[in-house]
Amino acid sequence: MTEKRHSPVILIVSDSMINIEQLRSALISRGYLSVWMDITQTTVLKTTREKFDLIVLDVELSATNSIEISRKIQDEIQLPGVPLIFITPVEDEGRLLQMFRPGEFDYVQKPFKLEELIIRIELHLAIKRAQDQLRASKDIAEKAANAKSLFLANMSHEIRTPLNGIVGMVDIMKQTKLDKDQREYLNIIEISGETLLMIINDILDFSKIEAGQISLEKIAFNIREEIGNVKKLLAYKIQQSKLEFIVSIGDSVPKTIVGDPLRLRQILINLLNNAIKFTERGYVKLDVSLDKIIGENYKLKFEVEDSGIGIAPQNRVKLFQSFTQADSSTTRKYGGTGLGLAISKSLVHMMNGEINVDSELGKGSRFWFTAVFELTTMDVEGGDTSEIVGAFEEPLKILLAEDNEISAKVSMISVKKLGHNVVLAQNGIEALEMYRKEHFDLILMDVQMPEMDGIEATQEIRKIESETGNNHPIPIVAMTANKYSEDAKLYLESGMTDHLGKPFKPVELEMVLKRNLNLNRV
Known part of the structure; x- marks a missing residue:
């Protein structure tokens, strides 16, 4: 189905009835609609609901203050994205070039030829149609890119969350007593999980690069x-x-x-x-x-x-x-x-x-x-980050904010395996309440949680620290299924101190603890 296009509406502003009738007749014969008003009526244009495709302004600009007069008229009647053509007797080309910008404002000198004015009108209308189409295409492309970005973010979260359980539990199980066959089966699961994770990483990263959404x-x-x-x-x-x-x-x-x-x-x-x-x-x-x-x-x-x-x-x-x-x-x-x-x-x-x-x-x-x-x-x-537990004189107390039961279990076991204590909050509100009541050395904060997400909870915690004059802000590590997410910058801007992607290896958790807890520990 072809798009229905309206006839262009052209506003003629002039005090000369001869020019108006001549121009209106020529425009109507070419299928254009025209509206007329005199100079004194132009102040209502800013509040009118009438939409114009082009404005023709018949005005005397021969005085020494011609530039100021033209600017005033442009400010009063020019509408965003609407071309403006002056009909003026000004003969000073230098002054005209100061007054008009190609593509936005144009002029025809008096006495004008109707054919020349019509050609200029049709040229500017064609340019405007092309610009409108480009803007519409750009809007569609941006909406599609945003939809794709949102889809990828959701898919990343949905796919990585169960993978976090698989990869995490394999690491945990390999630290238990296993016979030869069991260890071989676990190795197969681990290799398969890591292969799947690499494929997901590649597809998501490639999509982000194509969309220009990756910055260094x-x-x-x-x-x-x-x-x-x-x-x-x-x-x-x-x-x-x-x-x-x-x-x-x-x-x-x-x-x-x-x-x-x-x-x-x-x-x-x-x-x-x-x-x-x-x-x-x-x-x-x-x-x-x-x-x-x-x-x-x-x-x-x-x-x-x-x-x-x-x-x-x-x-x-x-x-x-x-x-x-x-x-x-x-x-x-x-x-x-x-x-x-x-x-x-x-x-x-x-x-x-x-x-x-x-x-x-x-x-x-x-x-x-x-x-x-x-x-x-x-x-x-x-x-060397090989012996993280040995870097601390006593076990640390860590608050884990995580709504997914399997991810929570993996994270809690991983923290405990490092010799530290961990307390679970199932959403941002619970994490905030626990922070108010107890002392913690670090918070592992899942970003996507119901009721109050990780970013909101972090901002509330930073607000409390600011109000109480706390000079040693608690390290808050963003935990997200977007492992290489460019949103990491957003997490840091919200007050978080680091970022841990899911699924994570024990060594990655070790490195995060070292980077944050060693710096905060006194």
């Missing part, structure tokens, strides 16, 4: 500590693969840099996961070096080398494309979405770097990328 953080971090965290997160896979894992960080690499450690970690884990997956024997090596200093910035180079299956020359061009792998046999044997390298490429470009690969079939591969980080004089202490 700028925070100071210890590069060696971050590499240590990557190594720790991959420790189990490395152990299972029986590969030699080598990490080398050049002496010229600065201790502390400013950038996005989460996204850097994501790229490194992606490349290292691939290296481990496609290497049956031998080694996987990560090398970090200083490429160059650019003004006030460091350009670092990261190289991931393996002794794996390698890549044929004709297949290398496919590697960084979306939904593709080297060849179909690779997909069948090793699985994967084919999105990991495409996501890594996008993130590297956001870091003002480049990414590529050197490889020979059957002789391994070397993936490398560069990234630019800012200099900083801030010193961020790094260190």
